[in-house]
Amino acid sequence: TIVAGTLSLDAANSSHITAVSGAITAGGNLGIGAAISINSLRGDTKALIEASRIQTTGDINLEADKTMDITAYTVAAGATFDGGAIEASISLNDIEGDVSASLIDSNGSFAITSGGSVKLKAKDNSNVSAYGGGASGASRKKDTTGNGGATGGTAGALGFGISINTHSGTVSTRIVRSEIIATSAIEAKAEQSANMESITIGFAAGYSNSDWALSGAGAVTVNSVNNNTYSEVLENSILRAGGSGLIIEANNSSDIFAVSGAAALAAGSDGSSVQLGMSYARNEITNKTKALIKGSTTTSVGSSSLKGHSTGTIEGWALGFAAGRAKSENGALNLTAAGSIVSNIVDSTNEASISDSLGTINNGTLTVSGKDNSTIYGIGGAASLGASSGSNSGSITVGGSFVENTIRGDLSSFILDSTIVADGNVVHQSDSDANLISTGDLVKVVEDAHEGGVVGSYYRFLLENPTTELNLSTEDYSDPSRWTALGTLDEDALAAAAPTGSIRIDSNGTGRIDALAFGGSLANAGSDSSSGTTAAISGAGAITQNTIENFSVSAYVDSNASLSRSSGVFDIKASSDFDIDADSGGVALSRASSSGSGGAGSSGFSVSKNDLDIDLRSYTDASPLTARGSINICLLYTSDAADE
Secondary structure, eight states: OEEESOEEEEEEEEEEEEEEEEEEEESSSEEEEEEEEEEEEEOOEEEEEESOOEEESSOEEEEEEEEEEEEEEEEEEEEESSSEEEEEEEEEEEEEOOEEEEEESOOGGGOEEESSOEEEEEEEEEEEEEEEEEEEEEEEOBOOSSSSOOBOOOEEEEEEEEEEEEEEEEEEEEEESOEEEESSOEEEEEEEEEEEEEEEEEEEEEEESSSOEEEEEEEEEEEEEEEEEEEEEESSOEEEEOTTOEEEEEEEEEEEEEEEEEEEEEEETTBOEEEEEEEEEEEEEEEEEEEEEESOEEEEESOEEEEEEEEEEEEEEEEEEEEEEEEOTTOEEEEEEEEEEEEEEEEEEEEEEEESOEEEEESSEEEEEEEEEEEEEEEEEEEEEEEEESTTEEEEEEEEEEEEEEEEEEEEEEEESOEEEEEOOOEEETTOSSEEEOTTOEEEOOTTSOSBSOTTOEEEEOOOSSOEEEOGGGOBTTOTTTEEEEEOOOHHHHHHHSOOOEEEEEEEEEEEEEEEEEEEEEEEEEEOOTTOEEEEEEEEEEEEEEEEEEEEEEEEEESSOEEEESSSOEEEEEEEEEEEEEEEEEEEEEEEEESSEEEEEEEEEEEEEEEEEEEEEEEEESOOEEESSOEEEEEEEEEEEEEO
């Protein structure tokens, strides 16, 4: 047994990694450099009260807090002046761990009693920041002075960067098989925030004045967030909250910002050139968020709320660029290609619910609310430039970009197999000939509609009886056995004197996709020789595919749930607002000029495909609803898909 004024139990984990990895190479016939960074933060953080009897005159606070940060810089750079160079950076970063604040098996003789509030809180705020790239340069020159110097040859450069980042874990507050009695609020809040930033670059440049000049650049970034956030009251728990009510909340927020960029340059002044620049970005957020009461009994004075809210945002860029030039009087060929691929996915499951439970809210509103907001910005671009000159020269350039974005989810707010009563007071006017009135209701006396009382004053009905139909215009409000005089009341005083008993079940799903894909290429071939042949071929394309699929938004009362309220409003509402805005374009240009024969051809295309598939439901089924006022069941749906 613990007897105290106040009680606080905290568990905190704060961990940080800052990593710098680099590699530099220079000179020689072959240079190879690699920078590798592998970073991991793992661990669970728990605050727990189990099978304990606690009595306090003040607040009880149980909190678990985790902060983990990884910042990684990974760079490799090098150059050779008589051969080839390969430079690579690899960055692998991972954060993993659970956070929980739990109250378990504290019931009966081990019940928890507080003269203040009882608050459970679990929080995770973690960040991954990864910055890296590989850059290489290579040249090979033939001695043109006639002094027997370097013989020349092929020069090749390869530079690439890879970044893979992951975050996973469960944040939870749990009240299980426990009894809590609090004079003030009972709160259980689980909050999770995961932020990820990745910038990855690849660069390569090659030059030869006697043979092939080759360059290749690549950048890959893969980022994943897989988080669960739960706030739960389970397994025959009994909660009795005072004037500040009962609050059960789960909030899940994830954010990814990723940039992948690659650039390849090559030039052959007496030979041919090949250059390739490719970038790839894949980002995925998978979140589960739940705020629920299951198999338990709750009572509160004042408003109560269950809220499960989730936000997922991705901004992903992939950019590829390649440019080259080839020149030779003995035939020169330039091959240039640039490409980018972007894939972004947000997949969320969100629930706010009461099931198999009994609940009473005195003088307040019960809110069961689920919200989901998913946003994706996906940008992909590729540009390819190539030129060749000399007798029998040719240039081929290709640039392409593919952007794919997907949002899917399941959002539900509901009451199932439960009995919920929300009590409050109704405000009437005395000029109503007949009205249903209950103990505690207020009446405002108006002119010529009373047999006693002060016009403009409010009176509270006192009789301890079930709802009764009265002729309010003939009542004597000066009778103290039936009415208590409250005087004139302003808006705030009236709200305090007559709190409503409302029930609101609300699911709101919103999502937006903004997509941009562009590809461009330019090819040029020229010759001054009357016997030479030149050719220039250019192709460019852009494809964007955007889908909001299998997204379900529902708010309902089902399976013999019994809900009643004495005043206020009764709302069951499901709403959604989803938008897709997609732009794509491909531009290809080619030019061939020759004193002899020449030809040029170009092709450009763009494709944009957008799909919306939303299931929106708001209903009651096999459940009695009892209200003294209105019951509102509604759907609100907005969607828009535009492409250019």
